Amino acid sequence: MTEKSVILKRGKEESLQRFHPWIFSGAIHHIEGKPEEGDVVTVYTAERKFIARGHVQVGSIAVRVLTFDDEPITDEFWYKRIATAYHLRTSIGIAGTPTNDTYRLVHGEGDNLPGLVIDIYGDTAVMQAHSVGMHVNRHIIAKAVKETLGEGLKNIYYKSDTTLPYKADINKDNGYLYGGNAGNVSTEYGLKFHIDWLRGQKTGFFVDQRENRSLLEKYAKGRKLLNMFCYTGGFSIYALRGGAELVHSVDSSAKAIDLTNANVAINFPDDTRHAAYAEDAFDYLERMGNNYDLIILDPPAFAKHRDSLRNALIGYRRLNAKAIEKIQPGGILFTFSCSQVVSKENFRTAVFTAAAIAKRKVRILHQLTQPADHPVNIYHPEGEYLKGLVLYVE
Ligand code: SAH
Numbered sequence: 001m002t003e004k005s006v007i008l009k010r011g012k013e014e015s016l017q018r019f020h021p022w023i024f025s026g027a028i029h030h031i032e033g034k035p036e037e038g039d040v041v042t043v044y045t046a047e048r049k050f051i052a053r054g055h056v057q058v059g060s061i062a063v064r065v066l067t068f069d070d071e072p073i074t075d076e077f078w079y080k081r082i083a084t085a086y087h088l089r090t091s092i093g094i095a096g097t098p099t100n101d102t103y104r105l106v107h108g109e110g111d112n113l114p115g116l117v118i119d120i121y122g123d124t125a126v127m128q129a130h131s132v133g134m135h136v137n138r139h140i141i142a143k144a145v146k147e148t149l150g151e152g153l154k155n156i157y158y159k160s161d162t163t164l165p166y167k168a169d170i171n172k173d174n175g176y177l178y179g180g181n182a183g184n185v186s187t188e189y190g191l192k193f194h195i196d197w198l199r200g201q202k203t204g205f206f207v208d209q210r211e212n213r214s215l216l217e218k219y220a221k222g223r224k225l226l227n228m229f230c231y232t233g234g235f236s237i238y239a240l241r242g243g244a245e246l247v248h249s250v251d252s253s254a255k256a257i258d259l260t261n262a263n264v265a266i267n268f269p270d271d272t273r274h275a276a277y278a279e280d281a282f283d284y285l286e287r288m289g290n291n292y293d294l295i296i297l298d299p300p301a302f303a304k305h306r307d308s309l310r311n312a313l314i315g316y317r318r319l320n321a322k323a324i325e326k327i328q329p330g331g332i333l334f335t336f337s338c339s340q341v342v343s344k345e346n347f348r349t350a351v352f353t354a355a356a357i358a359k360r361k362v363r364i365l366h367q368l369t370q371p372a373d374h375p376v377n378i379y380h381p382e383g384e385y386l387k388g389l390v391l392y393v394e
Pocket of ligand 1: 252256
């Protein structure tokens with residue numbers, strides 16, 4: 001049997017020598033052994049030298065590299081990778097602490113596992129495959145997660161119906177790979193959150209804002225706060241603990257508002273400082289007064305692809321201009337973009353233009369990004385997606 005392999009065009013191994021984990025279809029000379037989407041292939045240079053091994057897929061990214069070493073992709077391989085990811089999280093104090101059991105265990109390329117995301121919520125892991133290769137390996141990955149986390153892990157929920165290539169002809173139903181009798185409350189820095197992985201967005205929670213929510217807590221004391229695009233109310237709950245005078249949470253989704261109210265209720269029952277409204281962001285910002293002195297803007301990705309970049313930047317500019325215009329003098333704005341295609345510079349320029357439109361004096365206090373459990377592979381800078389600015393508005 002011919003080995004399933006990909007032979008590169010002459011000179012096209014350069015990015016792989018720099019450990020970039022993607023091989024674009026244009027770099028391929030030919031494919032041998034008739035691999036199917038999701039199979040492991042060995043990648044050779046035009047001179048037939050081993051250069052990588054990875055999952056083959058249909059589309060412009062033709063191979064996602066699993067290893068640059070000439071090692072087989074065995075069960076042992078998955079165990080090692082998952083254990084390494086877990087070890088990183090425990091060694092930096094994010095996992096395995098009494099006050100926090102909400103974290104990202106695997107962040108795709110950032111953990112040398114392109115196409116795989118695993119978030120941990122208490123005793124449940126929620127796993128998401130973005131490639132057919134990870135889908136094919138889901139059971140061995142689940143076993144490795146179970147083995148690595150041990151007794152503390154009771155459920156593994158697989159949720160990939162929206163993240164797998166929609167044309168792939170595979171059984172991609174969501175469901176439990178292990179357990180199934182899950183409670184759904186997890187703890188983030190001592191605060192409780194209901195996580196709805198069955199119906200919620202992504203894996204159910206935006207784990208990536210943890211450190212930024214924690215920073216917000218320090219600024220909340222005595223302030224009147226607007227948490228725009230609140231989803232599960234994460235920022236609002238931290239603000240209440242931080243001693244905010246008033247917290248308003250806004251999201252266009254009624255389900256998000258219910259989740260926010262439920263999360264306020266388990267942490268601060270009957271707290272009259274909080275109110276939540278289901279309303280469109282632009283409508284709300286238009287009609288609200290200028291009472292708030294701390295505003296959070298954490299919108300969904302305005303640009304999912306390069307071709308929508310221009311419109312996305314206009315969106316960020318409009319949104320930020322309204323908030324900067326209306327915030328109290330001496331107010332603080334936490335503003336974010338999670339669009340991968342919007343660079344740090346793009347985003348900063350959009351916010352800078354917004355400040356000029358609003359005719360306010362603005363200073364940057366912090367420049368924020370994603371937390372350490374969402375590591376960026378230095379050879380894959382595309383993995384840096386979350387950008388935030390904390391602004392002081394005079
Ligand atoms: N800040 C949140 C995550 C926000 S996700 C956290 O810390 O977890 C983005 C949210 O924006 C989603 O809940 C979505 O329902 C909401 N949203 C999308 N478009 C909106 C709009 N036009 N107006 C208000 N909310 C919107």
